Amino acid sequence: MRLSPAPALDPSLAGSLVLLHLAVVAGGLALLASASSSASGLESVRCRLQGTPRPPDGDFVIGGVFSMHYYMHTVDHSYTSLPEPLQCTGSMDSRELRFSRAMVFAVEEINNSSYLLPGVTLGYQVHDSCNSVPMAVKVAFQLANGLDPMFDTGEQCSGSATVTAIVGESASSPTISMLRIISPFGIPQVSHYSTCACLSDKKQYPTFFRTIPSDQFQAAALAHLIRHFGWTWIGAVRSDSDYGNNGMAASFRQHKRKASGDGTPALSARQWIGSESWVTDPDLLRFGLCAGPSDLASNALSSPASGTSSWTSPHRRCPTLPCSLSSGREPLAKVCDGSEDIQQLQTPYTDTSQLRVTNMVYKAVYAIAHAIHSIVCEERENSTVNCDKNLNVKPTQVSDKSIVLERLRRVNFSRNGYQVSFDANGDPVATYELVNWQRRKSGKIEFVTVGRYDASLPPDQRLDIEREITWVKNSTQVPVSVCSESCPPGTRKAIQKGKPVCCYDCIQCAEGEISNNTDSSDCLICPEEYWPNAERDRCILKSVEFLSFHEVLGIILTACSVGGACLAIATATVFYRHRTSAIVRANNSELSFLLLFSLALCFLCSLTFIGRPSEWSCMLRHTAFGITFVLCISCVLGKTIVVLMAFRATLPASNVMKWFGPPQQRLTVVSFTFVQALICTLWLVLSPPFPIKNLTTYKEKIILECDVGSAIGFWAVLGYIGLLSLLCFVLAFLARKLPDNFNEAKFITFSMLIFCAVWITFIPAYVSSPGKLTVAVEIFAIITSSFGLFFLLFVPKCFTILFRPEKNTKKHLRDKTSNDIRY
Numbered sequence: 001m002r003l004s005p006a007p008a009l010d011p012s013l014a015g016s017l018v019l020l021h022l023a024v025v026a027g028g029l030a031l032l033a034s035a036s037s038s039a040s041g042l043e044s045v046r047c048r049l050q051g052t053p054r055p056p057d058g059d060f061v062i063g064g065v066f067s068m069h070y071y072m073h074t075v076d077h078s079y080t081s082l083p084e085p086l087q088c089t090g091s092m093d094s095r096e097l098r099f100s101r102a103m104v105f106a107v108e109e110i111n112n113s114s115y116l117l118p119g120v121t122l123g124y125q126v127h128d129s130c131n132s133v134p135m136a137v138k139v140a141f142q143l144a145n146g147l148d149p150m151f152d153t154g155e156q157c158s159g160s161a162t163v164t165a166i167v168g169e170s171a172s173s174p175t176i177s178m179l180r181i182i183s184p185f186g187i188p189q190v191s192h193y194s195t196c197a198c199l200s201d202k203k204q205y206p207t208f209f210r211t212i213p214s215d216q217f218q219a220a221a222l223a224h225l226i227r228h229f230g231w232t233w234i235g236a237v238r239s240d241s242d243y244g245n246n247g248m249a250a251s252f253r254q255h256k257r258k259a260s261g262d263g264t265p266a267l268s269a270r271q272w273i274g275s276e277s278w279v280t281d282p283d284l285l286r287f288g289l290c291a292g293p294s295d296l297a298s299n300a301l302s303s304p305a306s307g308t309s310s311w312t313s314p315h316r317r318c319p320t321l322p323c324s325l326s327s328g329r330e331p332l333a334k335v336c337d338g339s340e341d342i343q344q345l346q347t348p349y350t351d352t353s354q355l356r357v358t359n360m361v362y363k364a365v366y367a368i369a370h371a372i373h374s375i376v377c378e379e380r381e382n383s384t385v386n387c388d389k390n391l392n393v394k395p396t397q398v399s400d401k402s403i404v405l406e407r408l409r410r411v412n413f414s415r416n417g418y419q420v421s422f423d424a425n426g427d428p429v430a431t432y433e434l435v436n437w438q439r440r441k442s443g444k445i446e447f448v449t450v451g452r453y454d455a456s457l458p459p460d461q462r463l464d465i466e467r468e469i470t471w472v473k474n475s476t477q478v479p480v481s482v483c484s485e486s487c488p489p490g491t492r493k494a495i496q497k498g499k500p501v502c503c504y505d506c507i508q509c510a511e512g513e514i515s516n517n518t519d520s521s522d523c524l525i526c527p528e529e530y531w532p533n534a535e536r537d538r539c540i541l542k543s544v545e546f547l548s549f550h551e552v553l554g555i556i557l558t559a560c561s562v563g564g565a566c567l568a569i570a571t572a573t574v575f576y577r578h579r580t581s582a583i584v585r586a587n588n589s590e591l592s593f594l595l596l597f598s599l600a601l602c603f604l605c606s607l608t609f610i611g612r613p614s615e616w617s618c619m620l621r622h623t624a625f626g627i628t629f630v631l632c633i634s635c636v637l638g639k640t641i642v643v644l645m646a647f648r649a650t651l652p653a654s655n656v657m658k659w660f661g662p663p664q665q666r667l668t669v670v671s672f673t674f675v676q677a678l679i680c681t682l683w684l685v686l687s688p689p690f691p692i693k694n695l696t697t698y699k700e701k702i703i704l705e706c707d708v709g710s711a712i713g714f715w716a717v718l719g720y721i722g723l724l725s726l727l728c729f730v731l732a733f734l735a736r737k738l739p740d741n742f743n744e745a746k747f748i749t750f751s752m753l754i755f756c757a758v759w760i761t762f763i764p765a766y767v768s769s770p771g772k773l774t775v776a777v778e779i780f781a782i783i784t785s786s787f788g789l790f791f792l793l794f795v796p797k798c799f800t801i802l803f804r805p806e807k808n809t810k811k812h813l814r815d816k817t818s819n820d821i822r823y
Contacts, residue, residue, distance in 0.1 A: 058123020059389040060372055062365065063143040064103045065168030065178070066096045067131035086138050088130030094349035096170060099192065100126050102358045103167055106365035116366075117373050120389045125163060129174050136174030140181040164393055164404055165190065165368040167361060172196035175208075183207045186402030187394075190367055192360035200425035207405055209426040211363040213455070215247050217430035218275055221453045221462075225273065225434070228463055231481040232502035235270075247275075271472045271479050279435065354447050356433065363420050370420075371407035430455035434463075438470045489516050489537035492523045509536045512699060529693075531700045542695075546704040547610050547772040547779075554610050557779050564603035564786055571794045572596040578801050581808045588642050590662060594669065595635035596794070601628040602786040606779045613691040618706035622689055623680040625782060626717035630676035632789065633724040633755075634669040636748060640731040641668070643745050676720055683713030694771070703771040722759060728752050747792040754788035 069088035077083055107122045125143065129136040143163045166182065169175045170193040179189060179199075183206055190209045191199075197216040199208050226234065238244035272279070323336040343350075377387040393403050412421040422428060434451035451465040471479050487493050487506035492515050496503045509515055513523035514532045526532055530539035548554050572593060575584050584592070605628050608621035642665065687710035694703035708714040729752035735745035762781040769777045800807050 058121045060120065060164045060393065061123040061125060061162060062103075062107065062368055063163035063166040063168075064100060064124055064126040065129050065136065065139050065143075065166060065174075066100045066103075066126065067170050067174070068092055068096045068100065068128040069130040072130045072132040072135050086135050088128050088135065090130075093131075094347050098349050098358055099170070099361045102355075102361040103365055106362045106369075110366070110369045115385065116369055117377065118385050118387060120372075120376065120387050122369065122372075129169055131171065131174070133174050133177045136169055137177050137181060140178040144182050144185050144187060163187065164372065165408075167192065167364045167368070169194060172199065175199065176205075179205045179208055186405055188368070188371075188402060188405045188408050190364040190408070192364050193357055200427055202425060205426075207402070209364075209367070209408055209422050211360040211367065211420065211428055212357070213430035213432070214425075214427050217427075217455050218432065219247065220455065221430070221432050222273065222275070224453065224459075224463055229478055230486070231479075233481045233483040234273075267472075267479065267481060271481070279437070359416075359418070363415065363418060366413070366415050367408060367411050367420055367422075368404070370411050370413050371404050374407045374410075375403050434465070436467075436469050439474065486518050487515075487520065488518060489514075489520070490532075490535045491515060492520050514539055528695060529702065543701045544704055545698075545701050545772055546612055547775045548612075549610055553776055557776065557783065558607065558610060560783050561603050561606045561779070564783060564790065565600045568596045568600035568603060568790060571790070571798055572600075574798055574801060578808070581801060583797050583800055583808050588639055588665070591635050591639050591642070591665060591669075592794075595632060595639070595789075598628055598632035598635055599786055599790055602632055602782060606782045609775050609779050609782075613704050613706045615690060618689040618691050619684055621706065622708065622714065622717065623684060626680055626721065627673065627676050629721050629782075629785075630724060631669065631673045632786075633721065633728055634672040636752070636789065636793070637672070637724060637728040637731070638665045638668050640728055640735060640745070640748050641665075643735045643748075644731065672724060676717065679713070679716050679720060683710055683717070686710060687713060689714075697770045705772070705774065718759075722756075725752060725756050725759070729756055747796065751789045751792035754792070755785045758785045758788065 069090050069092055071088065071090035073087040073089040075084055103126065104124060107124050110116055111121055127139040127142070129139055143166060145162060164187075166178070166187060166189040168189070168191060169178060170191075172194040175189070175191055175194040176196070176199070182189060186207060188207045188209060190211065192211055194210060195212055195215045195218065197214045197219075199205050199210070200214055200216070236248055238248045323334040323340060372393060373387070375393050376389060376391045377385050379385055409422060409426075412419075414420070419429065430453075432453040433449045434453065436448045436450045437445050438448045439445050448467070448470075450467040450469050451463065453463050455462060468476055469478075471477065483500065483503040484493075484496075484505070487504070491506040491508050493504040494507045495501060496505060509523035509532065512532065513525050514536050515523045516537050523536075526539035529542055531542045532538070533540050547557075549558060575589065575592060575596070578584055579589055601624075605621070605624040608617055608624055611617065689706045689709045692705060692707045694705055697703050729749070732745060732748040732752050735748075758781050762777065765777045766774060766781075
């Protein structure tokens, strides 16, 4: 292109005019500007249209831009002469030709409509952008220019555009270039196939609309589809451009990979999942069929309506006709004679079975028509429509707002079962068909709709599979494509170092943790009172443990406790029936009955340690044990003192027994027991025992036990019992060689020796025993020490009373006493 010489300009406007010239050169367009000057300054700016304008028919004109050829003819510019007009070359894309015919069909259908724009004629201008940005820019200027070859605009070179709105372009890159030119003029552009998510940016592209969803939605749909079938090990193919890279980034997360080989799926036959821009391309399908058997042509799956990457159809094509149109072009082919049946041709142009994208062109034209209708037409009371075709709907200045643009934003109608509307970004509601390539028995491959995806629905309802899908190698089984098998519940994923994120090992959850989902990244810690089951896939309540009456150990200890109490009561009965016998009278019957009563209580108090701990049982078990044992030891201590006093009373001139008679014996027992009762009372008032849940001893179960509350109170009770036991043992040891028939000094010594040994052993066993065994040790100590006292102090006497009555006489006791003293 060559710029005409321009006269000298006012310096203040030189910069802006230079910018205009540069814009003209960059676009290679046919708009030239010249200026006339005078001494007083700039008077006017004159714009001249290069080339011959083609005025279209119609009251309102819609522009159409389609890539009907694959290439633009390129020439070397010498910059010495006017360049040749830009021309398209190469083979024709019959699919794009069908798109243009769809636009013409829609315009003619509207012109014949009685409800939409009645009495108004729509015109159209269809241009071929030949899939190139420079040609698209030229077309944009042609559509934006007015039809006057010369016009003066005063201070601005602007005028009314030829078209009211534009349908197209198919590719995103040419669309973006066109929008840079037409957007300042307020000309709306409705694309049927430009899917770049960047076009939703209204700050950059305020006049852009589309009837096909954005790549952003199809990226989500593809990711949803892959997740639905559980595929994690996939390969991805994209064009090496910003468009392809952005589309890939929107579909899948970027992960670092090692050297080649680590990220390559190992399936000998691959299942292809693609965007509609290539999976629904008939040329690609035909290419696969002509090239021979191909997995690509028999197991592709896509979600048509938009694309994440652009695809240029292969140039290799089957011969469209069984003959050649000229004899020199293909020497071996038959020359067409005109008798061939064109209806038998299998081309994308004649194939009307797949009109998904074609329908997008149809909807775009109707959207523009509805916008114009809302401006120039109004309904009257008698339901008739009156339209004023003389209204000017195009902006005349760059700063003016387009009325059609504003009405397009509010378009909302249904056509042939399809809803047409635009959101704030100029995008339609994203709905997709899931298309499957299926090979029939005849060998023919068809596009079969097997499901739908609706982005307007909740996430769990968006994908709907309606028909059976034919997978790779004509299988009906969903293929498995994973680097690692899914980790079952109870395990977590551990990423393999240096490999993609979908390659991992399954590690069992640690102790106390669970995972209740497949492929969990982390395990969850169970709440404090819960523990994982054996499979570690759910938390269950920890088992509660305490010494129960129903378990074997509890039953044994209960039997021993009750049995000991029964023996004490039976012995007391025997003593009562033989209370006048020599042995009973000689063994201080009052203290003996009190000792048997306290032993029965000692046996029975162990029952308070068995069963589920409660607030009352915790307080009762230690206090009852402390008081009854002190009562028992006090009785033994009293009997020991009686033995010593009685022996001294047999000495000449001794009256010691009058100082330790029955009243003093009772006072001794009461005094010692009162001290223990006082200790227990203070313990219960200040810091009593209480039930607790022990969660630390065992991780997998809860131990119900009694906390002593005050450790000082607990050990004070045991210490007092130990002190009395030690005192009793010392006194009994001193009286061990006294005559046996005065009392049981030796048996008291041995019984207290056993008692002290049991409780000294009890302390470390009590501290070291976990859980309910702590309680069992304490019960065992109570029962063992009680049986020790009972067997050594009462069993020999009962045996004599019941089985050796001849020894239960005063004479026998007197003779034995004499022998013991003599000895």
